Amino acid sequence: MPRRVNDFRGLAEVSRVLLLGAVQNHPGSRLKELADEAGLHINTARDHLRVLVDEGFVYLQSESTGERGRPPMVYHPVDDPESNAAAAERIARAREHHEVLCRLAPGAELRPAALEELGDEAGDQFDLLYEHLDDSGMEPEPDAEDLRISLAPCPHYRMVGEDRAIACGIHAKIVRDLLSQVPGPLELDRLQPYVEATRCQILLREHRCRDAADTPDADDR
Numbered sequence: 001m002p003r004r005v006n007d008f009r010g011l012a013e014v015s016r017v018l019l020l021g022a023v024q025n026h027p028g029s030r031l032k033e034l035a036d037e038a039g040l041h042i043n044t045a046r047d048h049l050r051v052l053v054d055e056g057f058v059y060l061q062s063e064s065t066g067e068r069g070r071p072p073m074v075y076h077p078v079d080d081p082e083s084n085a086a087a088a089e090r091i092a093r094a095r096e097h098h099e100v101l102c103r104l105a106p107g108a109e110l111r112p113a114a115l116e117e118l119g120d121e122a123g124d125q126f127d128l129l130y131e132h133l134d135d136s137g138m139e140p141e142p143d144a145e146d147l148r149i150s151l152a153p154c155p156h157y158r159m160v161g162e163d164r165a166i167a168c169g170i171h172a173k174i175v176r177d178l179l180s181q182v183p184g185p186l187e188l189d190r191l192q193p194y195v196e197a198t199r200c201q202i203l204l205r206e207h208r209c210r211d212a213a214d215t216p217d218a219d220d221r
Contacts, residue, residue: 016048021170027076056086079177094131113145121184129178147204
């Protein structure tokens with residue numbers, strides 16, 4: 001399918017990545033708080049946050065303060081497509097994309113075989129994640145059997161230099177939020193950077209209840 005004219009736009013600059021990380025770490029923050037967190041002028045932060053809203057990564061919500069006057073607006077990461085029209089559009093486009101591919105290549109293996117026993121909802125989750133990775137220019141290559149996607153190193157890592165924890169943490173949270181936007185059993189297992197010189201991996205799994213004592217894997221932080 002043809003790409004949208006604004007593909008690759010949302011996370012194309014380091015400032016937007018840092019702002020998205022600030023929203024993820026401090027949901028419900030106001031503009032000035034996020035600008036200070038990312039080290040940006042408030043007008044610059046406002047412009048970048050508008051792009052993140054337009055791209056379906058962030059949504060705005062009024063904050064009730066109990067005081068008179070217009071309530072302040074705060075920012076949250078999108079984990080529900082009802083909160084952001086662009087996120088809802090991405091879900092619809094992912095489903096359409098899969099239907100088109102099925103018509104163009106009937107009988108082809110377009111999803112890992114492991115998805116078959118998890119049902120249609122897992123397929124919808126997988127298609128949504130694939131659409132995001134493809135839109136972001138990360139050249140996703142699903143494994144034929146396992147719940148694993150190979151991808152080119154994400155632009156987040158390159159933009160923030162050597163601080164891999166920041167880059168991978170932001171990307172892992174995006175994957176979690178995307179998978180939560182449609183009902184289904186899939187969740188992120190771990191993100192593995194640089195399993196090869198030019199490839200990373202996303203490992204998925206069927207949702208499971210975690211013990212309170214469980215701690216996240218090192219590659220998943």
